[in-house]
Amino acid sequence: MGKDQFEAGLEVRRDVLGADYVNKSIENADDFTRDLQQLVTEYCWGEIWTREGISRKTRSIINLAMLSALNRPHELKLHVRGALRNGVTKDEIKEILLQSAIYCGVPAAIDGFRVAQEIINIENE
Structure with missing residues (x-):
């Protein structure tokens, strides 16, 4: 994982949840929540939601x-x-x-x- 997974996850996350919501979540992240946004975007959206096994x-x-x-x-x-x-x-x-x-x-x-x-x-x- 890394930058590529984050970018892939960000694209899928925006497609599914809407760019406004996702952009706001990323922009509003602070020192406390930034790592969570990174984890969710890379792991959940970039690693799992990009898989081809199911639609x-x-x-x-x-x-x-x-x-x-x-x-x-x-x-x-x-x-x-x-x-x-x-x-x-x-x-x-x-x-x-x-x-x-x-x-x-x-x-x-x-x-x-x-x-x-x-x-x-x-x-x-």
């Missing part, structure tokens, strides 16, 4: 399910937006969250629906 759409679907299971609404919000950019439909998001109700619990699914609906409504404006 970005599939990665988004997996992320929605895992973030629902982990009850991480802030990250879920980001990844709902990214999933829509990666071709996951509103109906597919609904099905993912319904599936999570069974395996992760109804409270997690309710929160997931709440977060997803907020983003879907914004994206539809």
Whole structure:
């Protein structure tokens, strides 16, 4: 890993989460958070999201399910937006969250629906 992985990760991260959000995250990094931004961009986005084994759409679907299971609404919000950019439909998001109700619990699914609906409504404006 290194500069090439960071640059590759930055490109994918911007494509999925939006350049404004990512640029703001990088620009707002300080001495405390800069290393985390570097790690996330290189390792998560540059090493994993650039792999060819599965599509970005599939990665988004997996992320929605895992973030629902982990009850991480802030990250879920980001990844709902990214999933829509990666071709996951509103109906597919609904099905993912319904599936999570069974395996992760109804409270997690309710929160997931709440977060997803907020983003879907914004994206539809």
